[in-house]
Amino acid sequence: MSSKISSEISSWRAGTLRPYESIGSIGAKYCYLNKVKIIEFSKLIRGLTPESNDGNFDYTLDNPHLDIKGLAKLLNEPFSVVNKLSFQAFNQLPHLTKETGFSLVGRRNLTYCPKCLSDGYHSPFHQINWISKCFIHGETLVQVETLNRPSNKLGEDARFIGDLYDIWFLNNDVWESAKMSYWDVQNHKEIISQANKIIHLLRSAESILCDKNDYSQILIGQNSNAKLLLQTISNNSCLNHPIKNIHTHEGMDIRSAIEYKCTPEEAENILRMTEDDFYLLMHSRQAICEANSTSTSWRKLLSDFKDNLLKDHTACLCEYKKSFERIEHIRVMHNSYVHPPYDMEKFRRVPCARIVTLNLLQIPLDIEYDSLLTARSLSEMHINNSGITRIDELKNAGLIGEWRGDIVRDLHKIMKRYTPGYIHLTNYETESRRVFIYVPLNVLADIADQILLATAYSWVWCLYITETNEKVLEQSRVVPEKFLRSKFKELSPVVILQKSVNGLNLTIGSMVPYKQPNLTLTKADKLHHFADVKNKSKKLALEFDLELAERLRSADLEKRYRGYIATNGRNCH
């Protein structure tokens, strides 16, 4: 490929590439100048990476196997600028990642600075999850709503090529000189100096943390940008103003610190735990609270939320059940496989959106298989292979204990009673499962409950957001469960546990309000909604009838056709 690149030429305007310019920006300009489709550009970039190493990256140009020299040749740009397109120089800062949740994960949607965009520039610095202001201008970044399809085998950021192409070259008012024969490029120095400030700060924070290893705090959370924010805001942050200036997350609510009294030995043992240890113990805490029906605030919240979801929709669920049973009966009777019209995993395939929400609620409630907290089943957490580190120290400090008991299976399956032919539970499986796991005790159990409460709030709100986005998801054909899981990650709380005079201080940064979303319907709304549900139910049944009829007709034809072949055409109808 390289030799081919050196002999071929293109219409890229040499000298217009800017440091830290995104692949989206480069691709959009390349496609415009060469009048080629995005796929052609993707092929070129893929050609610069050995086939075995073209895996997906958040940022295409961060692929360590990308031939940077080849790219410089391809664009006829100086190596010094091309070398400043990737984050490779500072994307591996392990201490900072561990202590603050630092990462360079990018947003899925195009995010831009209006000033940069009007100057024909977009940078991966604009895409980093935790950066909310432009690193050059300080302007608040704007995020576009629509999602473009990903470019084959390029990084996630390659999807912005289409977005930027549309913004720059199909509009006339964003970048004035977009269609001119000359592009003015002035601000290289400014870009480099502003980027260097951030890079320098991150690197120096890394070296400070590298020297320090005193277990004075632990940071827990699935959302890395929220972790970084909480760490930045908290008092003993090693990151200072430049980061604070570009990192603003208005959605985070920092709750007042809760103090847990414990001995210094207990505190140290807790702070020496890893983040994974915490999640494993939260999972087991969730399991034994369910098994023992222990009254906790988070259990109450989830139970109330389930009741709220069901409250105004009992009629819808009954209608759904009746209709479903009727159709299943026809389906089985004809012994011809036609997909049932109902599918609890898609909004368009159920008469009421609440059915999808209730089905999705089963995900956080499922403690047995694939827990949201640990992505493990309870069997995997068996005591001999629990995954928890430093078990003996924690046991000796009285922070964890062994628990042996029965977990009732299917407790989380709310939709079971509304679904005919429910086949998830096979006959040979028992109704309960014997488990033998480590569970948190004493102060650690209290801390786990508090974090579980914050987590339960985020689950509740994520479900609510998914349901309210019903139409958007339908239009974009995004699977609700996928959307929900990404929301779980985005809105999960972050927690800092820090040493205090009397024990431990727990600070929670919640990404959602600490209250239930309002789900109540007025009487009029309720009637209107039920009419809609009946209507949709009829439509789905009709669709099924048509499909079944079509299937039966084609089966009949097939039968006849087979007869024709068997008689070698002599018995043609």
Place this chain on the structure above:
Amino acid sequence: MLDSLSIERTKLSTRLIAGRAFLIKTPPSVHYLKQMKTWLTTGSQGALVYGRPRLGKTSATRWILRMLPELIGNFPSVEIPVRGQNIASERAFFQHLLRCVKHRHAMVGTAGDKRDRFSEFLISRALRSPINGAVLFFDEAQLLQDHQYDWLLNISNELDKNGCRLFCLLVGQSELTKTKARFIDDGKEQIVGRFMVRELEFSGIISQADLISTLDEFHKTIYPIGSGQLFAENFIPIAIKGGFNLTSIGPAMWQSFENLWINAGLGDKITIPMHYFTAALIGILNSLVSKDKVDCEVSHGLIENSVAASGYIESLKILKARTFV
């Protein structure tokens, strides 16, 4: 059996005859260069350069396009060999142009995409040149079809809109003048006015002084490049080191060509196409290989034989036939 030097000489001879070894300055090409410089610096957008076959128009054009940057600064130029049958559609035409510039995306897209891609390519380069323009050199331009001139007009307009200029150098046979006359008759002034106002009839060597001057250029040429040895040293190294100069055979060569011209019964002024001149010179040098010594003497007979073997006689026969038709 052929020795390695002999093989090298054969290679050099064939490359030179094919016009691929080196380009040489000749008096007609110097005149062409002056003309071209004037055209480019006075805002012309095209010119016809025509002449009989084998005069060396293509090589001369390549030479002037190589020399011009030294006079007026760098500018983009593209050599496009016109192949009539392959470029009937707009899509194929622009694909051919894109392939001539070795564009990475020559093969993909619609006719419009390819036209825009080619315009963008020219514009981006023309804007960076001191003359704010780009030169397209169409070789065998007499093969261009009428609608292809219209497509070129579109490109020219596109460049114009973007503040730069397209110069179409139409190099080909004398039929080009007929094309121009036909366009005038058909009222296609926009094409004639744009690309055909300037004309140059390219000639071969027309005087003894021209011939000696060309021989002098050959003599001074160092080939292979970087070897430090004169071109003729590849054939007669001892003689060249002994002071032999190629210009010394000039008068005899001229005499031989002139005799053939007169014998052919052509009344007009003698013209020696570069091809036959080069072939004769190569013939002489190859004949001298075995006679290489310090005081090398070249007999008239040897020169006459080489000139006769160059194919000049046959070309004169064709010329005579055409003249009397």
